[in-house]
Amino acid sequence: MKIDVQAGSNIPAAILLNSLDNVAVARREIAIGEASGVSGIVATAVIPRGHKIAIRAIAKGEAATKYGQTIGIASCDIAPGDHVHLQNIAMQDSDVTHHFSSHVPVIDFVPEAERRTFEGYLRPDGQVGTRNYIGIISSVNCSATVSHAIADHFNRGGGLKGYDNIDGVVALTHGQGCAIGTGTEGYEYLVRTLSGYARNPNFAGILMIGLGCEVNQISLIQEKYGLEESQFLRTMTIQQLGGTRKTVEVASAIIVEMLDALKGLERTTQPLSKLKLALQCGGSDGYSGISANPALGHASDLLVKHGGTAVLSETPEIYGAEHLLTMRAVKPEVAQKLMDRIEWWGDYTSRHGAELNNNPSHGNKAGGLTTILEKSLGAVAKGGSMPMQAVYEYAEIIDETGFVFMDTPGYDPVAVTGQIAGGCNMLIFTTGRGSVSGFKPVPTIKVATNTEMFEHMSEDMDVNCGDIVNGRESIEDAGERIFETLIAVASGQRTLSEIYDYGNNEFVPWQLGAIT
Known part of the structure; x- marks a missing residue:
């Protein structure tokens, strides 16, 4: 996915993310009769910002595509210019084809002498804290x-x-x-x-x-x-x-x-290999997979290239996009472990009368996300493009460096609790609707997907990626800003949640099984 950086006010009202897509995403609200700026299509209904507009006819039963991937099936005929959302898109079970370890990238590591460092607290066991x-x-x-x-x-x-x-x-x-x-x-x-x-x-x-x-x-x-x-x-x-x-x-x-x-303990210069970064998103919207998530993915790639570790999680929220991870697993056994955990989730949800392919939350839907497939494709973008080195069960100690995955629920407090238990000492949390959690003892950098929310909740958001949506900043430039913020916060710069002393109530271990 590439969004062209543009100057001035002549920015198209909608974004086409992939040439294979039959929907585009509204940068702002598009009025009835207004040009979308994509393929000459004019809106036949009001398209709220972050929501989808059809750029060609989609017949009943045909796949709706975004990011070049299927996000759902048309439940009725959809005309060009129509608002594409819950009223005309239905969910389907994920049936993607997996090619285990077929596209394992080669990591272009930064030379040892040129790698970035941070100021942290060295512990007796060799780990390094970003907080004390x-x-x-x-x-x-x-x-x-x-x-x-x-x-x-x-x-x-x-x-x-x-x-x-x-x-x-x-x-x-x-x-x-x-x-x-x-x-x-x-x-x-x-x-x-x-x-x-x-x-x-x-x-x-x-x-x-x-x-x-x-x-x-x-x-x-x-x-x-x-x-x-x-x-x-x-x-x-x-x-x-x-x-x-x-x-x-x-x-x-x-x-x-x-x-x-501990009075004499001070920060000392440490390599980025001592950072374990938890990747999270919550309160997602239609821009999450376009701006903040891929920008965080670029930042996580930079961390891996400097020797650090990035930890993706929330298994139910990669459902339907797991093939994008299994193809870059370093070996088939790693890919299979991810599939085993997804199979466990299928059994677990059915035992409790639920479905793994549930629709997104109320806030997600209001923000323009229609199905879990669409949400998952955007959520996976946080994981960047590096090889997947390992898959961990909930709260297991993370002992591999590079990009890894931890099996957790999609519920943010429970997911982050597992990542911190695994050893994460930093957290970056992207949000489109405005999540406000703090997650002590790990500093939480909150990244806004859109400028409107960033300005509205300015006392909670640390980084704004809205200029990607506006066409004024590239994903790569935003990712580099996030990377620099990561290093600064790891070295002691306080996040907004720390300044306001939030994060005392987000320790939520995953509760399973019968209480007798």
Whole structure:
């Protein structure tokens, strides 16, 4: 896909993304009778911005195409100039042909001596943090209130005074931890997530707190994942210490000990190979796959070329576009693992009376996205063009560099929680409708797909890609801006969500299975 950069006001009202397409996308609202600027087509109805206009006749039963790919089937005859959306497009099951590892790109790595660096916190295990938080992890919902009370003592009660190199104390609480079988998939996802957060490099210290009698025993997590007690990894239970007040008192004293030991820790110059970037989109619109997502894809390619790692996720939101990933898997086994996870999702959704090929959300539809196939094709663009090195299950530790995929739900808080548990220390989140999450302990760079939303929500959006839609900036130039922002934020520049202290409530482990 290439959008020509143009100057002046004579910019066509619609964008044709691929010569094979029979729909174009409105740059702005197109009035009835107004020329689209594509193939001489005039609008026969009002085309809202971000929505699709037919540029040639599409017969009932014929495929509607965007990005050169099928996004749905015409449910009735569609005339040139018609508004193409829910009223005349139906979803179909994905039936794309896969050619595993048929187009594996060669990475044009930047020479070692020329690779970019950032300023980060080197950890004893060799990982590097982009932030310096203390984390309080509750093993069960029963210790959540105490965990928040401890964090509030430091964040709001003045407990961090004098500790200028500490970004905050984060309480990681959840609604699980008991009434769950220890041999279940849901239990495995929970403990894998908790252990992953305990090892995330954006935490300088971790305190794990349980009630004491819960199913999810801290000692079992430690044993399973090799989390050894140390100066910066401490554990306790409320019942053992004699109640809530005593636990808050003891825990606060332990955290002060950690803070004192960390006083001399400073940022040092580190290679970009130490960055693991979570790629996310939410509140998507018709511009997501045109502007912010491909621009982020270009930025993720640049990161990989400098030795770093980019992590795509949200399996239900690549459904119908997975062939674009399997073709660049470094080996067929990697491609097959992705297909195995999609097959798992097909079974999982059917067991719960749902469908994997569900339509997008209300906001997605209002923004111009008609089917999950259309949304998926745009979402995959975040993954750029590099080879797919590995596929990980939810919250697994990411141990490969380059471009990789993690199996997660499409629900953003759950997806990002899995990526952070896997080791991601940076996050870039594209949005067309205006998502506002913060995701502590990882800084969240929010990228707007369109200028109108960027200006309307200026206190939440960090980067604007709307000029791609306007034809005033190339995808590559916008991607380079995102890349430079990534390096600056990784080195300590605060995002808007950090300035306003958002991101305390987005820790949401994936909950699966029966609660007994």
